[in-house]
């Protein structure tokens with residue numbers, strides 16, 4: 001039976017001839033922002049073959065096979081799909097956060113489709129994943145032509161016992177360097193793409209920060225396994241020490257004060273990347289009520305019950321009366337100034353939001369983050385480059401991050417020029433993942449009934 005079936009399939013494929021030839025789609029007449037940092041170039045075209053970019057160049061040189069479908073993108077802008085270098089998946093239902101209750105493949109995939117709807121076609125998930133993430137990733141990498149954001153994971157990150165970090169319900173804390181090395185080796189064997197550690201104490205309110213002998217064991221074990229080690233930091237002194245220890249990247253900014261040129265120069269000399277600045281995270285903490293709660297670009301992806309919870313006066317009162325609430329504006333200001341210092345010093349920087357925990361929303365926060373990076377003093381083109389090729393390079397990804405031959409056709413098509421105004425990343429016309437259109441935030445109301453879906457302004 002099995003042999004017969006296989007013979008039949010082979011025969012069909014053989015006889016089908018031209019019908020099984022490559023799927024070829026051409027896009028033409030757009031302005032290209034290729035993700036490398038090159039200025040926008042008008043009158044460009046590209047060819048997608050079986051989901052990969054097979055050619056990019058001036059429309060005058062476009063040669064399309066007869067079988068190809070051609071889409072005219074006159075007046076549009078094409079850039080690589082955005083990469084968010086710092087997210088957490090599957091932790092929430094609405095604004096309720098509980099890893100043990102909500103983390104499963106369906107919830108993770110729902111969020112990956114929200115990212116995709118916002119043009120975020122790849123995410124790095126930062127240390128709060130259950131082991132099932134590895135099955136999802138294996139499926140994604142085998143299939144390639146998926147309809148949601150691609151995932152790279154730090155698995156379960158390393159927390160010093162009793163200290164800040166991680167999520168309740170996931171076994172991820174260590175007490176000694178020996179336990180640390182064992183944990184990192186064990187987790188890397190599952191297929192983690194990089195390794196995360198937390199070194200913080202929530203303004204001195206939680207336990208003891210991770211000691212340097214533990215962070216050193218994390219970094220050593222990660223490098224022994226051929227992977228990069230990244231850190232959640234808050235304090236200048238920890239950033240300086242981890243830089244000397246050989247950390248590869250920071251997933252938040254220095255926020256207790258402003259990173260100065262001395263630190264930035266050390267980071268540059270040691271090859272430490274500021275791969276996420278999470279300005280949108282810090283900014284979100286400064287509000288009792290997020291200021292964009294009624295903006296359709298935000299609300300179309302958010303359930304009506306969640307909007308109602310955000311607007312609940314009791315919740316706003318609770319947030320505003322927290323003793324930490326008055327401190328967040330200074331934290332945000334420090335983070336923005338630290339990013340500016342590092343960029344001026346030549347430190348490599350990416351774009352990451354820390355979205356995924358309660359009230360930090362997938363997709364929308366990436367667009368807010370890019371806006372805040374520009375407000376920190378970067379140009380829109382610098383920010384677009386951070387959010388695409390720089391993020392890809394940090395993990396050594398060679399098939400995403402730029403619009404170039406050989407890459408996946410993960411593309412964001414915009415109605416307006418994002419290099420002129422970063423807020424034009426919200427003018428989403430279409431999103432392609434592996435050459436196929438996925439529903440954009442302007443086409444689908446992800447988490448709400450269609451009749452409650454605010455129109456595109």
Ligand SMILES: [Zn+2]
Nearest residue numbers: 086088126354
């Ligand atoms: Zn995080």
